[in-house]
Amino acid sequence: DCPASVRKQLGKLFAESLKVTVPSEPDVVPLIDACVAKNGVKHADYQCNNAMSLFAKIKGKQTEFKNPRSLGEGIMKNLPPSEMIESCSVAGPGFVNIVLSKKWIAQSVQQVLTDGIDSWAPRLPVKRVMVDFSSPNIAKEMHVGHLRSTIIGDTLARMLEYCKAESLIRRNHIGDWGTQFGMLIAFLFEKFPNPEEVKESDIGDLQAFYKASKLRFDSDPDFKLNAQQSVVKLQGGDPKYLTAWQQICEISRTEFNKVYQRLGVHLEEMAESFFNPLIPPTLEKLEKLGLIEDSEGARVIFVEGVDIPLIAVKRDGGFNYFTTDLASLWYRLNVEKLDWNIYVTDVGQAQHFDMLFKAFKRAGWLPKDSNEYPKCTHVGFGLVLGDDGKRFRTRSSEVVRLVDLLDEAKRRCKVALLERDNAKEWTEKEIEKTSEAIGYGAVKYADLKINRLTNYTFNFDQMLNDKGNTAVYLLYAHARICSIIRKSGKDIEELKKNGNLVLDHEDERTLGLHLLQFTEVFVESCANLLPNVLCEYLYNLSEIFTKKFYSNCQVVGSPEETSRLLLCEATLVVMRHCFYLLGIEPVYKL
Numbered sequence: 001d002c003p004a005s006v007r008k009q010l011g012k013l014f015a016e017s018l019k020v021t022v023p024s025e026p027d028v029v030p031l032i033d034a035c036v037a038k039n040g041v042k043h044a045d046y047q048c049n050n051a052m053s054l055f056a057k058i059k060g061k062q063t064e065f066k067n068p069r070s071l072g073e074g075i076m077k078n079l080p081p082s083e084m085i086e087s088c089s090v091a092g093p094g095f096v097n098i099v100l101s102k103k104w105i106a107q108s109v110q111q112v113l114t115d116g117i118d119s120w121a122p123r124l125p126v127k128r129v130m131v132d133f134s135s136p137n138i139a140k141e142m143h144v145g146h147l148r149s150t151i152i153g154d155t156l157a158r159m160l161e162y163c164k165a166e167s168l169i170r171r172n173h174i175g176d177w178g179t180q181f182g183m184l185i186a187f188l189f190e191k192f193p194n195p196e197e198v199k200e201s202d203i204g205d206l207q208a209f210y211k212a213s214k215l216r217f218d219s220d221p222d223f224k225l226n227a228q229q230s231v232v233k234l235q236g237g238d239p240k241y242l243t244a245w246q247q248i249c250e251i252s253r254t255e256f257n258k259v260y261q262r263l264g265v266h267l268e269e270m271a272e273s274f275f276n277p278l279i280p281p282t283l284e285k286l287e288k289l290g291l292i293e294d295s296e297g298a299r300v301i302f303v304e305g306v307d308i309p310l311i312a313v314k315r316d317g318g319f320n321y322f323t324t325d326l327a328s329l330w331y332r333l334n335v336e337k338l339d340w341n342i343y344v345t346d347v348g349q350a351q352h353f354d355m356l357f358k359a360f361k362r363a364g365w366l367p368k369d370s371n372e373y374p375k376c377t378h379v380g381f382g383l384v385l386g387d388d389g390k391r392f393r394t395r396s397s398e399v400v401r402l403v404d405l406l407d408e409a410k411r412r413c414k415v416a417l418l419e420r421d422n423a424k425e426w427t428e429k430e431i432e433k434t435s436e437a438i439g440y441g442a443v444k445y446a447d448l449k450i451n452r453l454t455n456y457t458f459n460f461d462q463m464l465n466d467k468g469n470t471a472v473y474l475l476y477a478h479a480r481i482c483s484i485i486r487k488s489g490k491d492i493e494e495l496k497k498n499g500n501l502v503l504d505h506e507d508e509r510t511l512g513l514h515l516l517q518f519t520e521v522f523v524e525s526c527a528n529l530l531p532n533v534l535c536e537y538l539y540n541l542s543e544i545f546t547k548k549f550y551s552n553c554q555v556v557g558s559p560e561e562t563s564r565l566l567l568c569e570a571t572l573v574v575m576r577h578c579f580y581l582l583g584i585e586p587v588y589k590l
């Protein structure tokens with residue numbers, strides 16, 4: 001249920017009309033769409049599109065309607081009276097065009113000023129949700145793919161939180177277990193025979209440490225053997241090896257946390273190693289159900305529609321990424337009792353998750369119907385590319401360190417800020433804070449604004465451009481509106497209490513309606529877990545504000561000043577909420 005959605009509210013009115021107009025089809029769902037302007041003109045705000053398909057159903061039965069158009073007229077005539085609607089008309093083959101009342105739009109926009117943006121939140125039937133995102137691997141590369149997962153996952157978590165999910169867990173399923181640790185520990189012991197004395201600074205850059213040990217591993221058979229024995233010792237729980245493992249994990253964590261801190265992302269860690277003890281009992285349950293079979297010495301599970309099986313136990317008796325996911329999903333469903341598990345990774349893992357979910361369905365641990373709860377969803381995303389169209393790498397073709405990337409974004413923003421005419425008016429602290437907000441915001445927005453399934457090209461010049469669809473442009477638009485209100489010298493809280501919002505000018509009305517459409521766009525963005533839909537809305541909001549409203553309607557000093565200031569404030573409220581959902585820190589001054 002979603003009282004703030006215009007579409008939903010119109011849907012209710014049309015449902016009533018349809019019941020009366022076509023009593024023989026009581027289950028018809030009203031089809032209501034927002035109208036988009038063609039060549040700059042829009043004939044209506046919304047359209048009801050039922051008449052055509054409905055007429056096909058009742059043809060010959062209800063003879064008072066000769067054609068879809070007359071059915072459209074019938075639907076229009078039977079609409080219950082409502083203060084929402086200004087006028088209706090039937091167009092073409094039977095579309096019912098709806099023009100909303102500007103008074104109603106104004107009142108609804110004013111309501112968000114008094115009641116806050118939470119009053120516009122849809123209540124989606126989401127109960128206990130987990131978003132598994134970021135989830136980098138320790139001592140392997142934390143690459144830009146993990147940055148995408150972190151950014152997209154955080155936004156999805158914020159969106160679901162806004163829908164008042166009963167509880168929401170942001171889970172970092174860190175890859176802290178696996179054969180790479182044998183190599184790292186062997187290397188660590190070789191370099192530091194006394195591992196208790198190793199400090200973080202000694203290993204410093206874990207990525208370099210990983211590379212050096214990999215080099216050793218690939219070139220020296222003795223070392224390789226040593227590494228393999230180290231894995232066995234670690235898995236056997238040898239305290240010396242466990243300590244070394246923990247040390248290495250700690251260093252990685254420190255590095256990950258630096259990225260999370262800059263991005264303002266909070267995650268709750270439950271790493272792969274946590275699930276180790278749960279693997280044997282989970283496999284046992286699957287064995288009992290007869291799901292696991294032998295295949296060339298490995299223990300595997302076959303699932304519907306996929307030729308290759310999942311490998312639950314490797315030929316050497318070892319477990320893999322997949323085994324851990326079997327145990328962790330079992331835990332999530334049965335111990336944490338989650339209703340919805342969302343996994344955010346690159347699309348390359350789509351098959352992995354498809355098979356995982358199918359295995360659970362086969363076991364009867366998930367309902368066969370994917371829309372039923374508890375449910376699992378894989379949210380995939382495309383690659384991050386460099387300007388050359390290949391995977392994003394540094395010049396020396398190394399993995400880009402995320403911290404360096406964020407530093408560079410901030411540095412460039414700082415340079416741009418210092419070049420501004422009013423740079424002298426800014427304190428050191430303001431410059432720091434603002435360049436962080438814009439720099440990190442730009443990196444996030446560049447990622448979120450495109451459909452997550454497509455690859456995206458990482459380009460600083462593009463994302464930091466202050467024109468076009470970038471965070472820089474949006475943040476400046478926000479700051480500019482703040483300054484309009486500041487310069488008016490009016491107390492906006494006072495105006496909110498006593499002022500009246502009216503939308504007489506066409507561009508005021510367009511802006512007001514767009515504000516009011518926030519909820520339905522948000523619902524769409526949520527339904528498909530597509531943050532780019534929300535980005536597009538935000539960009540359009542800025543465009544309508546700047547190019548229409550602010551270009552054509554004088555605010556300060558005009559007779560409509562109070563109302564227009566209120567409209568500015570409402571725009572700020574909605575913009576800021578979009579920023580919040582996208583994890584972007586607003587900027588108040590420019």
Ligand code: ARG
Nearest residue numbers: 132135136137173175325345
């Ligand atoms: N560590 C994995 C990777 O880097 C992502 C883990 C996603 N979560 C999961 N439960 N499998 O690709």
